[in-house]
Amino acid sequence: MLTPEIQTIVDRMAPAPDAPDDLVPIAEARAAHDDETAELSGPGDSVAEVRELELPGPGGPLLLRLYRPLEKAVAGGRGLPGEGGAPGDGLLPLVAYLHGGGWALGSLDGFDPLCRALANASGALIAAIDYRLAPEHPFPAAPDDVCAVVRWLAAHAPDLGGDPARLGIAGDSAGGNLAAVTARRLRDAGDSPLRFQALIYPVCDSALDTDSYRENGSGFGLTQAGMRRYWELYLGGADGSDPDAAPLRAGDLAGLPPAFVLSVHHDVLRDEGEAYARALRAAGVEVTLRRYDGAVHGFVRWLAKTELARAAVAEVGG
Numbered sequence: 001m002l003t004p005e006i007q008t009i010v011d012r013m014a015p016a017p018d019a020p021d022d023l024v025p026i027a028e029a030r031a032a033h034d035d036e037t038a039e040l041s042g043p044g045d046s047v048a049e050v051r052e053l054e055l056p057g058p059g060g061p062l063l064l065r066l067y068r069p070l071e072k073a074v075a076g077g078r079g080l081p082g083e084g085g086a087p088g089d090g091l092l093p094l095v096a097y098l099h100g101g102g103w104a105l106g107s108l109d110g111f112d113p114l115c116r117a118l119a120n121a122s123g124a125l126i127a128a129i130d131y132r133l134a135p136e137h138p139f140p141a142a143p144d145d146v147c148a149v150v151r152w153l154a155a156h157a158p159d160l161g162g163d164p165a166r167l168g169i170a171g172d173s174a175g176g177n178l179a180a181v182t183a184r185r186l187r188d189a190g191d192s193p194l195r196f197q198a199l200i201y202p203v204c205d206s207a208l209d210t211d212s213y214r215e216n217g218s219g220f221g222l223t224q225a226g227m228r229r230y231w232e233l234y235l236g237g238a239d240g241s242d243p244d245a246a247p248l249r250a251g252d253l254a255g256l257p258p259a260f261v262l263s264v265h266h267d268v269l270r271d272e273g274e275a276y277a278r279a280l281r282a283a284g285v286e287v288t289l290r291r292y293d294g295a296v297h298g299f300v301r302w303l304a305k306t307e308l309a310r311a312a313v314a315e316v317g318g
Helices: 004-013 026-041 071-076 112-122 141-160 174-189 211-216 224-235 270-282 307-317
Strands: 049-055 062-068 092-098 125-129 162-172 196-200 259-266 287-296
Touching: 004 287, 004 307, 026 112, 049 141, 062 112, 062 141, 071 112, 092 112, 092 141, 092 174, 112 125, 112 307, 125 141, 141 162, 141 174, 162 174, 174 196, 196 307, 211 270, 259 270, 259 307, 270 287, 287 307
Parallel strands: 092 125, 092 162, 162 196, 196 259, 259 287
Antiparallel strands: 049 062, 062 125
């Protein structure tokens, strides 16, 4: 059963398409997604500082938006796992954040309130990455961008006020997919700087054939048809079983950083996200799996409308 607040939001969303299609141009879908997110997220919390940087990327310049938490959040935050800098050095944990939106929607502005809330909840610097979107830039453009930016963050963390020994990665939905893929890609390269990964209702497989798809395929926001369309836009004809697209298909997950995985009961992605958490645990990775029963996909963004979103952000940040 959904919470009353979330049920109200879902009822209002029901008539609208949840993914761009032949009748909804991509630009229109992006604008609608940002408008909806702005209404449900609210204006966002105050933070100590927000600044933007332009970084070199595999396909051209990439924008990075850096959020510094309030001082009281820094004092109270537990930060991220890692060795950490010397006491009093002023360096904060640093988290690369990847927004959701089916690899095709979402923006730095749309996810600004969530990043502000995460910065204050964690006491960490949040570095939101404006990775390239499909269908203009299909797979593997997005994971290529993210890997490049994470390496840049590791090399320049102290210049940003971040601690390279406490560098993490996080993302929601398609962003959770990119976070999981990036963690494994960097491990495979043999020099991963990542110490933690937080995956919020992540996309982990392209099969679309689980109990959660059958139970929640319509009526709860994100639909089975919507996810099928997002995969089509993202892959652009590429193989959906590639582990760099579907992290659950990876054969070896040993040696990945500790993971926090958040799933939602009424979500088509529930089972694949939880299966990925179990696969990580079976490979010897430290995993915390948390399911939210009264919510639907996307609820963490709805900070202005439901206390459950605030609770989830506090848990992810803690």
